[in-house]
Amino acid sequence: MRIALVALLATACTPLSPGVGEEPTFRADIELDLPIPDDADFVPGRVIVGFHGPADEAALPLPHAPDLGALTRLRDWRELDAALYALPDDADVIDTVEQLRATGSYLYVEPDYRRYALVDDTYRSYQWNFDAVDAESAWAYSTGSGATVAVLDTGVTSGSSDGIGNLVTGYDYVNNDTDASDDNGHGTHVAGTIGAATDNTAGVAGLAYGADILPVKVLDQNGSGSVADIVSGMNYAVSQGADVINMSIGGVSYAASEATAVANAYSSGLFVAAASGNSGASSVEYPGGYTGAVAVGATDYNDARASYSNYGTALDLMAPGGDVTADDNGDGFADGIVQETFDPTWGFYFWEGTSMASPHVAAAAALLMANGATNAEAETYLTDNATDMGSTGWDSSTGYGLIQPAAALAAWEADTGDTGDTGGTGCATTITLSAYTASTGSLETTATATSSSETLTVYADTNLLGTLTWDSGDSQFEETWTWPVAPDDITVQSDCGDADTDPVTVN
16 A cells, blocks of 8 residues: 555656756755654665755755754755755764754755565464564665575475575485475475565565575485484585575584584684574573574563573574464454464464574575675674663573664664665676767766676766666666767666766777
8 A cells, every 4th residue: 555655656746847047946845854754764874955946057055054064965846946965974963954954944954764674475473483684674774685595494385375585506405305395294384484475465474585505405204314414514604705605403412513514604704593402401402402502482462581492592583473372362263373384284373482483594594694794793783782681781591682674784884884684685896987079078987896686877977867778688788879978987776775977988
C-alpha cells in the first residue's frame, strides 16, 4: 500500500514540476520546516535544502551555515529548486538544519530522512524473530548484496514455493560431489533465515536476502557428520572467497583440527557463526566454543534466553531461536522460527534451536560486511550494539545480548561514512575516462563500479547530463553526450552515496 502511494504521489507531482522561470505552484500545499522528530532516522552528514524559486540557468547556490561555512553539493534537483549537500566531518545534522533555517534564506531545510524496504512476503507477519532484531530498519542500510555466506549443514535446496534468493553452486563432502542438495531439511531451513527470497509476494523473508548462499554439505541425511568433513567444509568456504560461515552444528568433544580450521577461517577474514548447543548446559559446544568463532545462544518470543540454549564463558551473542511449546504472541502458531523446508513434504515449518539462532548472526555479519566491515569489525559492531539481557556488558548467561543489526549498521555508517549497498547496489570505484571532442561537441564518460545494478548520475561541472548505461560487453558504465562547451570536470554520483570527479581532456 505504501509503495503504491509513493508511486501515485510521484506521478501526480511530475506535471507540476517547474521549468526555468516558472513558479513552483505545487509547493503551496507542501508543509515546510516541520520539527524534526526526536526519534528521526536520517543519513548522517547530509541535508536537503529547498530554495525560493524559480531557478535560473546557473547551478543552485551553496548554502552557508554560520558555524560551518559553505556546504558541498552532492546532487542538484534544479527542476525542484532543491539540492542535496554534504556537511563537513563531525558536523551535527540537526544543528546544521537549525542554523540554516534560522537564516531565513531558504524555502526549507531538512535532514535526508531514511525510508525503509517494505517487503510483501506472505508469511512475514509470522516472523516475530525479525521484529525482535528490527529487520526492516536494517534493510535501509544493507541487504547483504555482495556478501557470500557459506552454510555448512545438511545441504541446501531451494523450494519451489518461495526458495533461496541467491543460491550458488557449492560442494558435498558427505558424497564427494558438487551437488550440495539437502536430504534432511535442516540446512534449507537454516539457509532460509539468511537468504530466503524476499519481497516476492510469497513465503517468508531472509535477513540478508541480498547475499549469496554457498551450500556446503557436511552432514548426512540423518543430520550427522564428522570433524573431517566440517574441516574440509571450512577450508572450502575460505577457498571460495566466502565472507561468512554459518555452522548450526554442535558436539561436546574438542578437536584440534577443527579449532585450527576455525582459526584459519578467521585469520583469512571470514566471520564464523556457530550454534551454542541445545542441551541447556553451562558450556558452549564445538565448533562454537573455539577462539575465532562467534557462539550464538537462542532467545524466545519474550527476548529471554530459551531454556534449551547452552551458555558459558565462550558465549558471544544471542538471537531468536524460538520455543515451539508456546504461542506467546497469540498468532495461532508455535513460537518457532518459520522458514520453508521439507519434513518430509515441502512447507513452512516453525522450528526451534540454537541452529535457528546462529543464522541470524551470520546474516547480520553479512549485512555489515557487504557495507565494507571486516570480520573483526562486524563482530565488534554487533557486540557493541546488542541489547543487554543480563548484567551490563558481557555475561556468561547471555553473552553481549540480543543482536540489533540495524543499530550496528547505523553505528558503522556514523563511524565510517559508508552508506552501504542501500538495497543491493554497489558503489562507483573510479572514472576511467572523461574526454571532450571539440570538433563534434561529444563528451565521453566511462566509469567502473562494483555492481552493474548501480545507478550513476553524471554532471558536467554542476550541470546534470544524465545517467551512465552499463555496457555488458565492456563490463563498465559508459555514455556519450553532445555538449556545447568543454566542462572543467565530470562528476559521477552513485546512488549509494559515493562520488568521484575527474578532469576533462579536450581533444
